[in-house]
Amino acid sequence: MKKLQFNQTTLHVVKGDITRCEVDAVVNAANESLLGGGGVDGAIHRAAGPELLAACRTLDGCRTGDAKLTPGFRLKAAHVIHTVGPVWRGGMHGEADLLASCYQKSLELAEAHGIRTLAFPAISTGIYGYPLEQATAIAVGTVLKYLENQPESDITEITFVCFDDATVYAYEQAFEEFERGTD
Numbered sequence: 015m016k017k018l019q020f021n022q023t024t025l026h027v028v029k030g031d032i033t034r035c036e037v038d039a040v041v042n043a044a045n046e047s048l049l050g051g052g053g054v055d056g057a058i059h060r061a062a063g064p065e066l067l068a069a070c071r072t073l074d075g076c077r078t079g080d081a082k083l084t085p086g087f088r089l090k091a092a093h094v095i096h097t098v099g100p101v102w103r104g105g106m107h108g109e110a111d112l113l114a115s116c117y118q119k120s121l122e123l124a125e126a127h128g129i130r131t132l133a134f135p136a137i138s139t140g141i142y143g144y145p146l147e148q149a150t151a152i153a154v155g156t157v158l159k160y161l162e163n164q165p166e167s168d169i170t171e172i173t174f175v176c177f178d179d180a181t182v183y184a185y186e187q188a189f190e191e192f193e194r195g196t197d
C-alpha cells in the first residue's frame with residue numbers, strides 16, 4: 015500500500031493485525047492502568063501472553079499522552095511501547111495535543127532504545143472515539159515533525175497498521191496532504 019519517504023525513514027500504511035507485525039516494536043493503544051483492555055490492547059495482551067500483564071503491573075500505570083516500554087514476550091516484536099491516547103470529549107479538552115504527545119513520546123522512547131522499525135495502531139480512534147481524519151492527520155503530522163527535528167534518527171520504518179479500509183483511506187489522505195504541501 016501507500017508509502018512516504020522522509021530522509022532515511024519510510025512511512026507505510028498497511029491493513030492488518032498489529033499483533034502479527036514483524037517489527038522491533040509495536041505500539042499499544044493502552045489505558046492509564048496499563049492492565050489491559052479491549053480493542054488493540056486486548057489483542058496485544060492475548061498475543062504476547064500473561065508475561066506482558068506481569069511486566070505492565072510493575073510500571074505503575076501511564077498518564078494520557080505518555081509512553082512506557084516493555085518486552086514483547088510471545089509477539090514477533092521484541093518490544094511493546096504502551097501509550098495512552100485521549101478519550102474524545104468534543105475536541106476542546108486538549109485532545110489534539112495529548113494525541114500528538116502519544117506519537118512524539120513513542121518515537122522518543124523507540125529512539126532511546128535503538129528501535130529501528132515501529133508499528134502504530136490508529137490510537138484513540140476506536141473505543142476512545144477520536145474522529146478518524148483528525149487523528150490520522152495528527153499521527154502523520156507528528157511523525158513527520160519528529161523526523162524533521164531528528165535528521166539523524168535511526169528509525170527506518172514506521173508502519174501505520176489499520177484494521178479497516180476507512181482507516182487506510184484516512185492515512186492515505188494524510189500522506190497526500192503532505193505530498194501536496196511539498197510540491
Ligand code: ADP
Nearest residue numbers: 031032043053054057135138139140141142177
Ligand atoms: P482506543 O481505546 O485508543 O480508541 P482501540 O483499540 O479501541 O483503542 O482502537 C484503536 C484502533 O485500533 C482502531 O482503529 C481499531 O479498529 C484498531 N484495532 C483494533 N484491534 C487491532 C489490531 N489487532 N491490529 C491493528 N489495529 C487494531
